[in-house]
Amino acid sequence: MFLDDERGTASSASQALAAIDTSPVSFAVFDRVLLTVHPADCSVRDFFQNRLSQLSQGGPTSVHKAKEPFSETSGAARDDEEDHMGISPSLIEEHHLAGLAHGHRTEGRGPSRLPPSPADLMLRIVNHMVDSYLDLRRLLTRQLGYLQQDMLRSSGRFRHWHALLASRNTLHMLEDICEDQRSALQEWIDALEDWPVPTDPMDAREREVLRVRSRDVQEHIERVLNHVRRLETSSESAVQMHFSLQGSRTNAIMRTLTVLTAIFLPLNLITGVFGMNFDALPLIHSSGGFWLAFGLMALVVVTLVWWFRRNRYLGD
Secondary structure: OOOOOOOHHHHHHHHEEEEEOOOEEEEEOOOOEEEEEOOOOOHHHHHHHHHHEEEOOOOOOOOEEEEEEEHHHHHHHHHHHHHHHOOOOEEEEEEEOOOOHHHHOOOOOOOOOHHHHHHHHHHHHHHHHHHHHHHHHHHHHHHHHHHHHHOOOOOOOOOOOOHHHHHHHHHHHHHHHHHHHHHHHHOOOOHHOOOOOOOOOHHHHHHHHHHHHHHHHHHHHHHHHHHHHHHHHHHHHHHHHHHHHHHHHHHHHHHHHHHHHHHHHHHHHHHHOOOOOOOOOOOOOOOHHHHHHHHHHHHHHHHHHHHHHOOOOOOO
């Protein structure tokens, strides 16, 4: 996705998190029409427009052919409804499936077939949006792994706290989105169970297909949610390990300073004794007094260093 996504940098990690760009999308499912309310630059809408156009070119159940008579009979009513609801027509995309009536139905199970109903098309759109997050899981794992490795690096100071904080906030936002999607889909599944039982075998089969596809989309949402939670746990663990490592380094520094203080304390005592302004101090007038004092100080240093290393107060 990015030029440096193999090794990872702070910039690529920020770009990977910026790829999680979400906008709310609403659906209104009717018997033969699916209304979607979405932003003007919705990539999912463009994808399904191109996909349905390609699928409808080879068969008699053309979406464009079926769209014309339906639009002629309901265009005025639709305009009145949009004006009444206060919805901008530029934000509404109509997926007309009038041509997929009882005489021209398809199974709609495979990705290369036209959807048999507006509800099936809605589930395909939701599944496509959820799968787009699944496609980002490897990239997010790699880029967050780079931030964690940089954080736990033995040398240097971690300078990308802003990117790490942004990643945690983005993951929290994605978790909230998945929770909302799961709740909405569960309500859809509950509503699907309350629909009247169809008497036609074909309708019953399509109803069962909707149930299976709804459970499949719900499973995909669960996969995204579990992956997001694993990334959050991994990020939290890396932060805790970072602070533990910083605390260990601080303890090592304080231990070294304590050992140095303990070594120089007796030396200061010796120099303080010989620095007293008394005339009758031992060795004060001797020509070898300096070397004796220096040798005593060196012996004290060697003894203390040996004792500290023996007790592992000093590193190797």
